[in-house]
Amino acid sequence: MAENTKSLQVKEKRGPIPTAEQIHQGPTFTPEVDIFETDGSLVVVADMPGVKAENLDVDLRENILTLAGTVISPEGPDEVDIVKEYQTGTYFRQFTLSEMINQPEIDAKMTDGVLRLNLPKVKPVSPRKIKVKTV
Amino acid sequence: MIIKNTLGNVPRWRWNDTFEELERMKQEMERLYQYPAMKIFRETAAGVFPAINITEETDNYYVRAELPGIKASDLELSIANDTLTIEGKRKSDPEDEKTKYHRRERESGRFSRKITLPAQINASKADATCNDGLLTIVLPKAESAKPKKITVTTL
Numbered sequence: 001m002a003e004n005t006k007s008l009q010v011k012e013k014r015g016p017i018p019t020a021e022q023i024h025q026g027p028t029f030t031p032e033v034d035i036f037e038t039d040g041s042l043v044v045v046a047d048m049p050g051v052k053a054e055n056l057d058v059d060l061r062e063n064i065l066t067l068a069g070t071v072i073s074p075e076g077p078d079e080v081d082i083v084k085e086y087q088t089g090t091y092f093r094q095f096t097l098s099e100m101i102n103q104p105e106i107d108a109k110m111t112d113g114v115l116r117l118n119l120p121k122v123k124p125v126s127p128r129k130i131k132v133k134t135v
Numbered sequence: 136m137i138i139k140n141t142l143g144n145v146p147r148w149r150w151n152d153t154f155e156e157l158e159r160m161k162q163e164m165e166r167l168y169q170y171p172a173m174k175i176f177r178e179t180a181a182g183v184f185p186a187i188n189i190t191e192e193t194d195n196y197y198v199r200a201e202l203p204g205i206k207a208s209d210l211e212l213s214i215a216n217d218t219l220t221i222e223g224k225r226k227s228d229p230e231d232e233k234t235k236y237h238r239r240e241r242e243s244g245r246f247s248r249k250i251t252l253p254a255q256i257n258a259s260k261a262d263a264t265c266n267d268g269l270l271t272i273v274l275p276k277a278e279s280a281k282p283k284k285i286t287v288t289t290l
Contacts, residue, residue, distance in 0.1 A: 008243070037237060048203065
């Protein structure tokens with residue numbers, strides 16, 4: 001495949017339409033994700049720069065997958081802003097999953113501000129024939 | 136401003152007043168732009184990836200950029216006089232052909248950005264770290280650019 005040499009475009013960070021009041025202060029942003037499916041699992045890759053593994057919260061209940069990550073503002077207390085092109089805030093996004101997921105086997109990796117979630121699909125139960133015994 | 140003519144209630148525009156209205160409107164719009172809410176719409180005004188925040192302390196400048204998925208080895212930083220250049224490439228994860236994409240929002244590609252700093256910097260002492268997708272560049276100011284206190288003596 002040819003090398004992808006197009007240049008990256010800058011995008012403003014978008015925030016979600018809040019359905020409930022946020023407990024924390026500060027802006028909330030929607031991280032960009034790639035979702036794709038292989039034969040055995042569903043993979044979710046999310047961009048969350050500045051989020052460390054311990055500040056990340058991944059939750060799956062009732063088929064709703066929630067990604068939440070908090071960022072500590074990196075600026076020191078004495079710093080004066082000259083140029084501010086992006087804001088820092090928490091990341092939050094929810095997805096409804098249609099597939100059945102094997103919950104204990106969910107695997108999450110966080111490197112360089114990118115979260116990679118591997119959600120293995122439940123293997124479909126192969127139909128079992130039930131023998132009928134004649135008494 | 137409409138002036139009611141003394142002869143009757145016929146409104147008349149005075150020439151100067153037309154421009155006064157426009158002048159006032161222009162001042163109102165400029166005042167609106169100063170509010171923080173409007174400032175948010177001017178983010179990414181440079182239109183070049185990546186978006187950066189520059190902050191200043193007495194001794195240093197800090198340039199920060201959010202570059203998720205980019206390791207230190209994918210980045211090239213260089214300084215010439217008071218211009219900082221940030222270049223790099225963001226790779227997309229290679230996936231095999233059997234994957235089916237439900238959603239694809241993350242992009243990959245090259246980026247290059249030159250930033251002019253407000254004062255001279257000491258390029259040899261510049262330091263950059265890239266952690267968790269957040270690039271922080273510490274640029275110490277050159278001695279001539281640091282603010283110097285002037286003591287005021289009373290005679």
